[in-house]
Amino acid sequence: xxxxxxxxxxxxxxxxxxxxxxxxxxxxxxxxxxxxxxxxxxxxxxxxxxxxxxxxxxxxxxxx
Numbered sequence: 001x002x003x004x005x006x007x008x009x010x011x012x013x014x015x016x017x018x019x020x021x022x023x024x025x026x027x028x029x030x031x032x033x034x035x036x037x038x039x040x041x042x043x044x045x046x047x048x049x050x051x052x053x054x055x056x057x058x059x060x061x062x063x064x
Contacts, residue, residue, distance in 0.1 A: 011045060015028075016053070016056045019057055023060075024057075025056075025057035029050050
């Protein structure tokens with residue numbers, strides 16, 4: 001998971017896929033914040049995942 005912060009495209013794909021599967025940007029943020037605080041993923045990876053998750057959430061709701 002540490003490579004997600006280094007590889008922007010991979011982080012974007014994982015964040016987008018996770019948000020689409022969970023269908024809730026709030027749940028995505030909550031899980032990512034918990035993972036970062038527990039040391040499971042790096043802060044930079046968490047930020048990348050949250051930003052893409054929010055972007056996907058906005059795109060999904062604007063297409064409805």
